[in-house]
Amino acid sequence: MLARLKGKWTYFVIAALLLFLILIPFRWFLGQYTVIMIFIGLFTMVTVGLCLLLGYTGQVSLGQAAFYGTGAYISAVLSKICGVNPWLSMLIAAAATGAFAYVIGYPIFRLRGNYLAVATLGLGVIVYILLRQLGPGGPDGMAGIPYLSIGGFVFDTSFKRYFLVWFFCLAVLLISQNIVRSRTGRALRAIHGSEAAAESIGINVDQFKVKIFVLSAVYASLAGSLLAHQMSHISPGSFGPLVSVIIIVMAVIGGLASIWGAIFGAATVCILKYELLLGFGEWDIVIYGLILMLVTIFMPEGLFVRLRELFGQWRLRYAQRGAEP
Amino acid sequence: MQKYLKWSVMLVLVVALISLVPMGCAQETVIEEGDTYKVGAVFDLTGPTSNLGVPEKNTVDMMVDQINDAGGINGHPLEVIVWDTEGDNDKCALMATRLIEQDEVIAIIGPTRSGTSLHILDTVTTADIPLVSCAASIKIVTPVGERYWIFKTPQTDKEAITEIYTYLQSANVSNIALITDTSGFGVAGRDILIADAADYGLTVVDDQTFDNDDTSMQSQLAHIGGTDAEAVVCWSTDKESAIVALDMQTLHMGIPLYCSHGIANMAFITAAGDAANGVIFPAGKLLIVDDLPADDPQKDVLMQYRQDYEALYGEGTMSTFGGHAYDALSMVVIALAGLDEGITLSDARTAVRDGIEQITYFVGISGIFTMSPTDHLGMEPGSLAMIEIVDGEWTWLK
Amino acid sequence: MSADQFVQYLVSGLTMGSIYALIGLGFTIIYAVTRIINFAQGEFVMLGGMLSFYLISAAGIPLAPALILSVLIAAAIGAIMYIFAIRTARRASVVSLIIITIGAAIFIRGIAGVGWGVEHVRPPYFTGSESISLLGAYIHPQALWIIGTTLVVVVLLHLFLSYTMVGKALKACAISPVAAGMVGINPRAMALIAFALAAAIGGIGGVVMAPSISMDFNDGFKLGLMGFVAASIGGFKSPIATVIGGLTLGIVVSLAVGVDWGPFTSAYKDAIAMMVLLLILIIRSGRLSAEERES
Structure with a gap:
């Protein structure tokens, strides 16, 4: 997006967007949406990983919730039961989840397409069952997970947590942006185009796929740890197979061709579920399903890409009008 | 370009600072007459x-x-x-x-x-x-x-299990088999069922689980059938408990089924049909309100x-x-x-x-x-009744 | 594990497996013709079961016509879903089409919840409730109906695909839509038939299984998941492979209950089934990848 907008207004646009993000949690602005925004931030982090995987390597994972869950649980168990510092436990959780993804990545990525989808789904189900059986507290989950803090500053209100989550979320987005623009990104697009061709020019296809898979797992794990340390209670229900499906929905709705689509996807689904459809009582899921279908039917390339197109057309018309007189 | 960047950063900082000001003076809602x-x-x-x-x-x-x-x-x-x-x-x-x-x-x-x-x-x-x-x-x-x-x-759960176990003890049962679901309700029940069994002279001879939305519990019940259990205690909600009852009938198990207070609605009886008869469970007195004596303090409310x-x-x-x-x-x-x-x-x-x-x-x-600072449930004991389903009707086992 | 118990595990595994196979068949048909994983497949099963209950108990229609009517309505809903949701999305990629089926699944589930309420229902058994003794195990008459229906459906489907014009056209589309188009087969018409057929088979599944498993508006997802796994074990290939996949899954889950190995109780049965799935997939990964690359 940024590349297209190059010009003197670029920085002002970015500044305005950033300002908007900063102002959201204030009571006099959009304070009532703080908690929804926190969830949007967390889901964006999980979805970006999937966008990279799906949009740039063309491979589907139906098991992202498993990494979201292991991140949350490892971090929670370390900090609550073993008394490790929450920041350190977050880091260990991310490393452990990444290692886990690496180990299973090689056998699983010998599969592709629908077989990969069903294999990752199976993985998600296995992790879900293990969390329920072996996780402290069983299906009811574990409580009393410590909050994150810096020095004496404890992230104990949604106002403070909002900034924490969005700091991580933007960091994840920027890192992903850099990856997409780098040599790795070009390699990924080559893989998406044609694996055989990519291989012929010396790209180690399997290795790249597994790397991205590991990265997506680390993102999901970070999001999971952040969730655990701010809800203070987690249970396996937040990481079941249905959650993996919702994450795919977010990725596709937002638009796979761009990592910034992840925000749109997560925001659309969260705002629909947690805000717009609340007044409809038991009709909520009917309308949710309908909107999901309509958006995908009429904008199959995703909201973000569609909006970018519209914005491009508007700019073009604006420029023409400017040139006419 | 550098200039714009600097201005942008300034803009962000200034507005962010300004926005902090009204934070302190939030007005609190007052509830008027x-x-x-x-x-x-x-x-x-x-x-x-x-x-x-x-x-x-x-x-x-x-x-x-x-x-x-x-x-x-x-x-x-x-x-x-x-x-x-x-x-x-x-x-x-x-x-x-x-x-x-x-x-x-x-x-x-x-x-x-x-x-x-x-x-x-x-x-x-x-x-x-x-x-x-x-x-x-x-x-x-x-x-x-x-x-x-x-x-x-x-x-x-503990009160409900106490009722069931007391009843089992009075019926001279000593070996029981558990079949519970893997939801929070089922697992919490299973933990107490296992922990408390010995207090009532009961031995848990088999301990099976199933998931909600499972389509058949026959394998678990066949496993139980291979033990010398004299009664099956099922801890789950109405839908799955009904399948357990039906499958026990199919397998001709011939031992009684005890269920949780999670089956206290008509849907269980409708779903289990014939197989519901003989099922015993603890539940609130609402189900058997007609049988309550007139001097029961809850009768009028119910x-x-x-x-x-x-x-x-x-x-x-x-x-x-x-x-x-x-x-x-x-x-x-x-x-x-x-x-x-x-x-x-x-x-x-x-x-x-x-x-x-x-x-x-x-x-x-x-x-x-009767709530108190040390008890946030505060329910008087004896709030549960043991109920048997007879001919598709709830019957109080006084 | 005694011999009687072993037979019982096999019998209940076969029953469960037939259920998974019936659901899996729908996935296979739609996937073969359109390459779409239809996440609404489980909802067709739910619709079949719920419809049969309401047609019998509320509308008072006799058993056999009610069952046929339920299946027809499910098939019609499948066709409507294809026409309004899938075919209108012309520019969509396969992943987007899959998301549309997820939307459709949520929509159907929601309508069912609003229309029929949230309570589970159980239609009457087709024939009696007295179970039959078999080699030391017991089998319910309804389970025989389930297993029998699965066999009949798969045989009919095989005959349909091999010996009728439409069936052969469907098969041709599955092998190569482009080549099929060149010889005058309309891929869209074939996709419509595939959706209606898959929905009908889902409906048949719902109708025969509902009397023994009860049904509520929320059941579609889990049933669909198991059917999807069954179809994947079978490799999304032929109806017969799917049925073998379903039966394998059912028997593995059932036998996993009988395993008493340390802490591994019946709580892990689905995890064991998924491990088996992963192993099958990874062992066959070389061949599967080659297939995907061709398609």
């Missing part, structure tokens, strides 16, 4: 346990109409804002936050399940607002020192509730789950009746919490409650 008393509720209206959540919402809707028709609470109309959790923990937490911050309710009732209730304890406690849960687990209100703001109304509920929603629709919401909202209403006029929202929340904690001898649907 005649204002609506707002109470929040979070129930599972869709999702796997919606068959518990829907009667809860129906009950609340019915009560609100009754109370407002009678002139409200000290002249204040009552409004209950009900949000659907979809059985989803995160959505439940969000809805609770919404009730607290946006809807500015005085107290919250629900959630429907133990899992979702435990999930929002932290949210509720840090916001200083009373919660009256409609879920079973005892963990919701213990340790009471950490559950200052939390109350609950349904009987605990009769009235059943009559009102079935008049609105149809014959055979009442269940003890709606009763949990009845008790929760009634207690909040009792506390609201003691509020002073013109107090702030946070004072009202504190006063309602204190009011609920001071409730003595409230006769509800699930039992008779």
Whole structure:
């Protein structure tokens, strides 16, 4: 997006967007949406990983919730039961989840397409069952997970947590942006185009796929740890197979061709579920399903890409009008 | 280019600083005379346990109409804002936050399940607002020192299991087999069933589990059939318990089935058909209200509730789950009746919490409650009745 | 594990497996013709079961016509879903089409929940409830109906695909839509038939299984998941492979219950089934990848 907008207004646009993000949690602005925004931030982090995987390597994972869950649980168990510092436990959780993804990545990525989808789904189900059986507290989950803090500053209100989550979320987005623009990104697009061709020019296809898979797992794990340390209670229900499906929905709705689509996807689904459809009582899921279908039917390339197109057309018309007189 | 960057950063910082200013002077809501008393509720209206959540919402809707028709609470109309959790923990937490911050309710009732209730304890406690849960687990209100703001109304698993085990002991049973589901309800029940068995001279000879939405329990039951169990205790909700009953009939097991208080609705009997006959379970007295002696203190309340509920929603629709919401909202209403006029929202929340904690001898649907600072369930013992299903009817085993 | 118990595990595994196979068949048909994983397949099963209950008990229609009517309505809903949701999305990629089926699944589930309420229902058994003794195990008459229906459906489907014009056209589309188009087969018409057929088979599944498993509006997802796994074990290939996949899954889950190995109780049965799935997939990964690359 940024590349297209190059010009003197670029920085002002970015500044305005950033300002908007900063102002959201204030009571006099959009304070009532703080908690929804926190969830949007967390889901964006999980979805970006999937966008990279799906949009740039063309491979589907139906098991992202498993990494979201292991991140949350490892971090929670370390900090609550073993008394490790929450920041350190977050880091260990991310490393452990990444290692886990690496180990299973090689056998699983010998599969592709629908077989990969069903294999990752199976993985998600296995992790879900293990969390329920072996996780402290069983299906009811574990409580009393410590909050994150810096020095004496404890992230104990949604106002403070909002900034924490969005700091991580933007960091994840920027890192992903850099990856997409780098040599790795070009390699990924080559893989998406044609694996055989990519291989012929010396790209180690399997290795790249597994790397991205590991990265997506680390993102999901970070999001999971952040969730655990701010809800203070987690249970396996937040990481079941249905959650993996919702994450795919977010990725596709937002638009796979761009990592910034992840925000749109997560925001659309969260705002629909947690805000717009609340007044409809038991009709909520009917309308949710309908909107999901309509958006995908009429904008199959995703909201973000569609909006970018519209914005491009508007700019073009604006420029023409400017040139006419 | 550098210049624009600098200006942008300045702009962001300045506005961010300005925005900090009005933070300190937030005005707190005051409840004036005649204002609506707002109470929040979070129930599972869709999702796997919606068959518990829907009667809860129906009950609340019915009560609100009754109370407002009678002139409200000290002249204040009552409004209950009900949000659907979809059985989803995160959505439940969000809805609770919404009730607290946006809807500015005085107290919250629900959630429907133990899992979702435990999930929002932290949210509720840090916001200083009373919660009256409609879920079973005892963990919701213990340790009471950490559950200052939390109350609950349904009987605990432990009480229900005590009833079953006492009954089994009196029937001279010594070997039992367990079959429980892997949801929070089933696992909590299983833990207590295993821990308490020895106290009643019972030996658990087999311990099987199944998942909610499983299509058949025959393999687990065949496994139990290979042991010398004299009775099967099933801890699950109505749908899966019905499949257990049906599969036991199919396998000609020939030993009695004991179930949890989770099957206390007509749906179990309809689903299990013939196989329901002979099933024994503990439940609130609502199911056998006709058999209660006239001097039972709960009789009038139960009769009235059943009559009102079935008049609105149809014959055979009442269940003890709606009763949990009845008790929760009634207690909040009792506390609201003691509020002073013109107090702030946070004072009202504190006063309602204190009011609920001071409730003595409230006769509800699930039992008779006397709350205290050391007991946030406060239910008198003997609130459960052992019930056997005979010819498709609930029969009280006095 | 005694011999009687072993037979019982096999019998209940076969019953469960037939259920998974019937659901899996729908996935296979739609996937073969359109390459779409239809996440609404489980909802067709739910619709079949719920419809049969309401047609019998509320509308008072006799058993056999009610069952046929339920299946026809499910098939019609499948066709409507294809026409309005899938075919209108012309520019969509396969992943987007899959998301549309997820939307459709949520929509159907929601409508069912609003229309029929949240309570589970159980239609009457087709024939009696007295179970039959078989080699030391017991089998319910309804289970015989389930297993029998699965066999009949798969045989009919095989004959349909091999010996009728439409069936052969469907098969041609599955092999190569482009080549099929060149010889005058309309891929869209074939996709419509595939959706209606898959929905009908889902409906048949729902109708025969509902009397023994009960049904509520929320059941579609889990049933669909198991059917999807069954179809994947079978490799999304032929109806017969799917049925073998379903039966394998059912028997593995059932036998996993009988395993008493340390802490591994019946709580892990689905995890064990998924491990088996992963192993099958990874062992066959070389061949499967080659297939995907061709398609």
